[in-house]
Amino acid sequence: MPFINEILMDPLLPASARQQAIDRMYSDPGVPQSATTSSFWLQTPRTFEPKSPTLPTEIDVVIIGSGITGASVARSLLGNANPPSILMLEARGICSGATGRNGGHILEIGDDYAELADSFGMEDAKRILRFRLAHLNEMLAVAEELGISEESQARKVQFLSIYFSEEQWQAALKRLRQFKEEMPEEAAEWTSFEGEGIPKDFHLDRANGIIAGPAGALWPYKFVTSVLAHLLKEYPENIRIEEHTPVKAIHNSASPDRPYKVETDRGTVLAKHVIHCTNAHVGHLVPGLRGRIFPVRGQMSAQIPGDQFPNQANDHSWIFNHDRGFDYLTQLPSGQMMLGGGFAQGELAGAADLGIATDSKLSMLIAIHLSGALPVFFEDWGEVTGRPVQAMWTGNMAFTSDGFPWVGRLPDSATGRSGHGNGGEWISAAFGGEGMVQSWLCGRALATMLLAEDGVLDQSDADLGWFPKQLIASKERLDSTALPRVVDSSHRASL
Incomplete structure (x- = not known):
């Protein structure tokens, strides 16, 4: 858990601040607030x-x-020959949570391959990277199939991962070489630029080096709502979507065929299966996951580019790597620069945003960083007429103690409930700020697991050999991945 350790074990931060963060990460995240x-x-x-x-x-x-x-x-459940009846419940407006607040990137830079190979071996590392990399073509294909590419602005671009520090740049080059040597087919489009070899039309003269490769960008809210609208039209008898209907509680029912009682302010529904896709808020209804999945608040902005900056919406997306943390950027065809990040520049070097499950407030320090970053990153930026920042907002990501999403059937010990052999509670959540290259195929994998358990898929259709085992929910994982509960005064975390 490198992201968490970096903050929770930072001796420069007061132990009290790190303990407060852990306490928040173990607390009830509640339901999304209005x-x-x-x-x-x-x-x-x-x-x-x-x-x-x-x-x-x-x-x-x-x-x-x-x-x-x-x-x-x-979509995956309804796409089989015997689709179930589905009720989708949303606490606020449809797609108003993390998906409606993220950066719009479909981006996997391959930078984690070396560390994954060290931790899990070459074959598992390759499976994890192939899984993440598959999202680019998969999501662009879905947009094309449904005829929503233009509406959702789904497009392929070249990512530019920019390094300003020589030390960081050399480390990144080493990771890139290993990725290309051990996954040559997948990494064929990856390349690097350095010093005088950096193209002038990148407008990144301050960069020490740049790694480039294939990526995607889209308007995430429009993509998801278009998919849901298509499902409602194609399967009107099988799916209902109810917004502004938070789930208050889940209990076991007396029904052998519908073992779960899902309670809302608008009534109670008996269900065979319950699927938790609530990401940062999953710990509210699944208390056993607190301290294993936890919310982290992030910040995004929409800004007007300088009048000398060419529109690169169909060409590039960007990652700006700092000594601590990074920023991420896409540009819309209409010109707006969608810049997010600044986490490490926030209060208490990011610790103040750990365990925060609300998106109603901005971080002043992150706002200052994001508001001033673009003219520094890019040469020949030019002038901006009026206010450069059109909008700034926050959203809640979900991170995990072991660095991987949770996908699959939840153990009874996590929920305190049981399907009694005829149903179950399931989860697909906690994508660590990288949901656009994990969530879509996690959703497909979960639907496959559920349909296989219900006996509606044959063995070939139920094959999940492509899915990384590190992501699968289990009792063993639940028992072994709890965050340290206490930070002592010597700056060591202890169970």
Whole structure:
């Protein structure tokens, strides 16, 4: 868990601040609150049918959450020959959580390969990277298939991962060489630029070196809501989506066929399966995952480029690597620069944002960093007429103690409930800020697991040999991945 260790074990931070962060990470994240910052992505919300006067009393599958993960799960479940009945419940507006607040990147730079190979061996590392890399073509293909590429602005670009420090640059080059040597087919489009070899039209004269490769960008809210609209049209008898309907509690029922009782302010629904796609909020309804999955607040902005900066929306996306942390950037065809990050520049070097499950406030220090970063990153930026920052907002990511998402059937010890052999509670959540290269195929894998358990898939269709085992939910993983509960005064974490 390098991201967590870097903060929780930082001797420069007071032990009390790190202990407060751990306490938040073990606390109940609650349901998404109505008070939020205003995401640029959500400025023109899609109109769906008004919510029904009443909820169904029984359903095959309840999906909690309407972001990209929930959309993927629903699409995969409905795409088989015997689709179940689905009720999707969203606490706020549809796709108003992390998916409607992220950076719009479909980006895997391959930088983790070397560390993964050291930790899990070459074959597992390759499987994890292939899984992540597959999302680019997969999501672009979905957009093409549904005819939503233009609407969702789904497009392939070249990522530029920029390094300003010589030490960091040399380390990145070493990682790149290993990635290209051991995964030559997958890394064929990766290349590097250094010093005088950096193209002038990148406008990155301050860079020490740049790694480039294939990536994607899109308007995430429009992508997900378009997918959901398509499902509602194609499967009107099989799926209902109810927004502004938070789930208050889940209990076991007396029904042998519908073992779960899902309680909302609008009524109670009996379900065979319950799927948790609530990401940062999953610990509210699954208390056993607290301290294993936890919220982390991130910050995004939409900014006007300088008048000398050419529109590169169809050409590039960017990662700016710092001594601590990084920033990430895409540009829209309409010109706006969608810049996020600044986490390490926040209060207490990021510790103040650990365990925060609300998106109603901005970090002043991160806002200062993001507001001034672009003219520094790019040469020949030019002038901006009016206010350069059009919008700034926060969102809640979900990280895990072991660095991997949780996907699959939840053990009873995590929920305190049981499907009694005829149903189950499932999870696809916690993507560590990299949901666009993990969540879509995690949703497909989870749907495959569920359909296989219900006996509606044959062995070949149920094959998950492509799916990384490190992501699978299990009791063993639950028992072995709890965060340290206490930080003592000697700056060591202890269980």
